[in-house]
Amino acid sequence: MSSTAWTDVDEYVADLLIGRDENLAEALQACEDAGLPPISVSAAQGQFLNLLATIQGAGKILEIGTLGGYSTIWLGRALPADGTLVTLEVDPTHAAVAESNVVAAGLGSRVDIRVGNALETLPQLEVEGAGPFDLVFIDADKPSIPEYVTWALRLARSGAVIVVDNVVRGGAVLDSDSDDPTVRGVRAMNELIAAEPRLTATVLQTVGSKGYDGFALAVVDAKSA
Ligand code: SAM
Incomplete structure (x- = not known):
């Protein structure tokens, strides 16, 4: 199957199961207009993240790697009225675009965008007593993902879901x-997850408009729950 077919199937799925969404379309347009790289999750992947958060009943979500807030909006829409999402972004320009997109999507009061290197903002979250988080989505710099998974474990509750793109x-x-x-970074993370008794995990390969890649999916303390 060609990569053209992967993209066509993504469009078919998005058209049939998701449909046109003005807030998300405008968010992507704002990212493009601001010159951000086109590396947001696809619509089908965004819906997947939204469904995971919904299944999880997530009231507190942590995202590492905001870009223009596209995945943030997908995740934020799964929150209950009193839910919160903290998202970490190192680039102030990306964070400013995300802030505007999140507000336009009606999620401004529930989404907290922290600007800075996540390896510095994560310890701050711990000091503040943020969390425990029900779902953590890791989608920032790949060399640091072993550290991000370690932080996710520190900040997540038993039964939490960790997703890595x-x-x-x-x-x-x-x-x-x-x-x-x-x-x-990815290989070190896989080895860390494999050796971590608190995590039950798998990797799901994906194809689509974003090429051939995959998500790691892990649950904290699933075996003792
Ligand atoms: N999750 C976004 C989405 O799907 O819409 C895409 C995120 S993009 C793949 C990765 C983002 O992580 C970029 O905006 C980049 O600036 C940010 N990033 C890279 N290194 C980071 C770090 N050390 N701390 C926080 N953010 C970082």
């Missing part, structure tokens, strides 16, 4: 000799 990287994850820091 871009963990297959066109199959490059198989290369144990890779000197690509993103591949090394």
Whole structure:
């Protein structure tokens, strides 16, 4: 199957099951207008994240890697009226676009965008007593994902869901000799998850408009629940 077919199927799924969504379309347009890279999750993946948060009944969500807030809106829409989402973004320009998009989507009062390196803002969240989080979505720099998973474990409740994007990287994850820091980060995260008794996890390969990649999905303390 060609990558053109993957994109066509993504469009078919989005058209049939999701439909035109003005807030999300405007958010993507604002990202493009501001010159942000086109690396948001796809609509089908956004809906997947929304469904995961809904199934989980997530009232507190942590996102690492905001970009223009596209996935933030998908996740934020699954929150109950008193729910909250904290999202961490290192680039102030990305964060400003996200802020505007989140407000336009009617989620401004429930979404807290923290600007800074997540490896610095995560310890601040712990000091503040933020959390415990019901769902953590990790979608920032890949070399740091082992640290992000470790932080997610510290800040998440038992039964929480942790999702990590871009963990297959066109199959490059198989290369144990890779000197690509993103591949090394993903492989180190997989080994960390495999050795962590509190996590029950899998990796789901994905194809679509974002190419060939995958999500890692883990549940905290699933075996003792
Ligand atoms: N989750 C977004 C979506 O689907 O709409 C896409 C996020 S994009 C793939 C990754 C984002 O992580 C970028 O905006 C980048 O600036 C941010 N980022 C990279 N390194 C970071 C770090 N150390 N701390 C916080 N954010 C970081």
